[in-house]
Amino acid sequence: MSEIKHVYRLQGLSCTNCAAKFEKNVRDIDTVEDVQLNFGASKISIVGEASVEQLEAAGAFDGIKVLPERQKYTEEKAPFWQKRANKLTVVSLFFLIFGYISSFTIGESSPATIAVFALSILIGGYDLFKVGLKNLTRFEFDMKTLMTVAIIGATIIGEWGEGAVVVFLFALSEALEGYSMDKARQSIRSLMDIAPDTAIIKRGKDEFEIAVEDIQVGDIMVIKPGQKVAMDGQVLRGQSSITQAAITGESIPVHKEIGDEVFAGSLNEDGFLEVRVTKLAEDTTIAKIIHLVEEAQAERAPSQQFVDKFAKYYTPSIMIIALLVSVIPPLFIGGDWAEWIYRGLAVLVVGCPCALVISTPVAIVTAIGNAAKNGVLIKGGIHLEETGRLKVIAFDKTGTLTEGKPEVTNIVSLSNMSENEVLAISAAIETFSQHPLASAILRKAAKKKAAAYTADDFQSFTGKGAKAVINKTVYCIGSPKLFEEMLSIPPNVQNQINRLQSQGKTVMLVGTQEEIKGCIAVADQVRKSSLSIIQKLRKLGIEKTVMLTGDNKATGNAIGTQLGLSEVKAELMPKDKLECIKSLREQNGKVAMIGDGINDAPALASATVGIAMGGAGTDTALETADIALMADDLEKLPYTIALSRKTLIVIKQNIAFAFGLKLLALLLIIPGWLTLWLAIFADVGSTLLVVLNSLRLMKTRYK
Structure with missing residues (x-):
């Protein structure tokens, strides 16, 4: 069985039913x-040939047009009303009015009137x-099947005008759905356009402009003032201010x-x-961000899974209800066949699940794209x-905090050993450690020019x-x-520690297994x-x-008090942090x-949501976290939570709009007030409301 995966980009993928x-x-x-198939990113992955x-x-x-993923192409940016389907909609409207x-x-x-409506x-x-x-x-019963049956039925019973109205409004609904998804996908397209396609590479004394796909690791890239960085790399010569807002969301140059x-896409x-x-072109930070955002948009959020499952049974149910409305009254209570067939057709039209199906994906895609533009990588709707x-x-x-x-800040001798010797011994041991506290000691030793000792048999106690x-x-x-x-800490040393x-x-104490030499x-x-x-x-x-x-x-409580935290849990080993997260989930949800x-990967994995900081410089953060704040600060955390809460509200509103308008329209069937054009207007209205409501998420800004 072939395991080779081929990935293609799609153009013209407008609706979820078409995608399915x-x-x-x-x-x-x-x-x-x-x-x-990734509807949000408009991509398809295929195993096989x-x-x-x-x-x-x-x-x-x-x-639908298909293009290999890495093939460069210039997308036709035709105005909304110049697209073929939309032109036909305008012509249809002209004949409808006529x-x-x-x-x-x-x-x-x-x-003559019937002929004009038929043309429309x-x-x-x-x-x-x-x-x-x-x-x-x-x-196969989907939205287009419902609409086709409804329009054919309308013409059979002589409702040519209403059939034409239904066609026009459905075409308008499809155009709006395509437009909304196109707007939502623009966030990914804008990310793809951030990094240049070529770079100036220096080989010897010569400089060449080369496509990024042909650049190898180790090549020397020349970046002049005002140019964008084309590849991830390390500065060998020169200094400059770099704006990396496209990657981290930080507007202030670094x-x-x-x-x-430096990162590809920065200025x-x-x-x-x-x-x-x-890094190679496909491994740069911006390339990983684009890939992960596209993967995120393919992930189905819980609410979307519910809607998709519901829609699967909803459409056939509407067909059955429409059939029952059409035949039961004429057969059992002497109703007029034409009138009740008309009402059944209205049920078909109003039951079209366009707005319901698009209610969640358009909100999720828009929110994830907006977050990526603001330096926050959210790895899925869930x-x-x-x-x-x-x-x-x-x-x-x-x-983090x-x-x-x-x-x-302090070096204290607690024996006949001098402060400089305490520092030198500490630095010798900490040379082998990666802990931030070790780095502080090594910096201090270098600054004070402490003696250089050689340490052997280093052993770490996590x-x-x-x-050593x-x-x-x-x-x-x-x-x-x-x-x-190892030993009993003397009272005078304990007092020093407490102070x-x-x-x-x-x-940190320094000493042998028999005596504390300093701290x-x-x-x-x-x-x-x-x-x-x-x-x-x-x-x-x-x-x-x-x-x-x-x-x-003491240190934890001092910082906790300074920041006004609800709780501080100190002296924790990595496994203790994991237990704390489990306990917090049990108590608080x-x-x-x-x-x-x-660090703390188990705790991040155990949390409902694991959020990593400084994702731009850390492959691990991009791969392991559920959310990565690309800049190395917490500034984006309140924005991320506000965006997520707003998205939840928008999804609930969308589902309420989609159901509410349809339910209201269906109730109008009882007194016979629901016409075909009113039914499709309710459908288009709910789709329009859902689209416009979801696009509000594009306005959510980082403050």
Whole structure:
């Protein structure tokens, strides 16, 4: 069985029913083993073999064009009213108006009037009938089948004018649906246009302009002032301010110098840079964002799954109800056949599930696209919905609520060892550690030019500290808890520890397994924005904010009090954080965990929604988190929650509009007030309301 997946982009994919039919047609191709159609991103993935011609033949009923995913193409941006289907709709409207003028002047039963209405029906409904009649012969009941039966029925009982109105309004409804999805997909297209197609590559003394697909890792890219960066890379020469709003959503330019990372799609402001390419075109951060956004839009949200399942049974049910309305009154209570057939046709028309089917996907696609443009990557409709229902948010401390760059504030000798020697011993051990506290000690040692010792046999104790052999002596550095397991901490040392911890500092002891030689206090600065973000979250309805930290209780409580957090859980090992998240979920329901996407992976995975910070520079964050805040700060968190809550409200409103208008129209059948044109007007009205309501999500802005 072939495992090779071929991905194609689609043009002309306008409605969910057409998408489902196209997917079925492709699946029926003998050489195709599996198909996945992404309606939101307008893409199809195929396992097996199928030519572009075969695929276009499968989509010929809707004029679908198929293009290989990586093929460059310029999309025709024809104005709304210049598209073929919309032109036919306008011509149909012209004949419809002319037909009503004729009915008022020479009579509605006149052959000339019927001919004009018939032209309006045939011109506006040609594409509809072509699909609807074929579906009817195959007993496939979708929206086009309903409309075809209704229009044919109307002409049979002599309601030519109303049949023409139904055709026009249905065509208008289809045009609106196509327009709305096109607007929603623009967010992805705008992302795809961010990075240039070519870059200037320097080889020796020569410079060449090369397509990004041909650039290799290690090539030297030249970026002049005002140019966009074409590939991810590392600055080799020069310095400049780079605007990376397209990637991280940060509007303020970021200063870049030798050794710093730059992203494809960012804009070089004022300096000249030479950058070593670190990733191929398909692996750049912007390429991953586009891929993940498209995958996210393919994910069906819980509300969409419900609507899709409901619609599957809804359409055949409407057909049965319409049939019963048409035949039961004439057969059993002596009703007029023409009148009740007319009412049955009205049921068919009003029962058309256009608005219901589009109610959720158009809102989800719009919201996810809007978030991506603002530097927030939401990896599926389910995560968008779950974020909108959050009650509790748990924060990792280091690098999330704090800057993540702790600095050494105190070095205290507690023996005959000098402060410089305490620092030198600590630096020798921490050379092997990746912890942020280790980096602080190494920076301090470099600044003070402390002696350089060689450490051997390094061993780390997760969440506690580390040890190594220096000058044939085993030295340890770590939390007081680590030393409590080896010896009894003297009262004077404990007092020193308590004093430093009460100031919000993290204390690390340094010594042998028999004696404490000194201690080092480190403080991590709270982010300036953290307090205002916690306050914004409260206003958005977050009931509880919790900080989870491996730090000591005194330090955790000092920061918790400063930020006004609901709860602080300190001295936690990674497994303890996981247990805390499980406990919070049991007690409070929906819980988000926010970290850097690298550490605390089990806790992020266990939370209802795992949110990673700094996704732009971290592949792990892009791959593991449910949501990635591309910039390395919390500023986008309140925006993300507000967008998610607004999306939930919009989806509920859409479903209410779709059901409410149809229910109201169906009630009008009882007194006989529901006409065919009123039925289709209710259908178009609900579709229009759903579309316009969903597009409001494009206006949601990051503040």
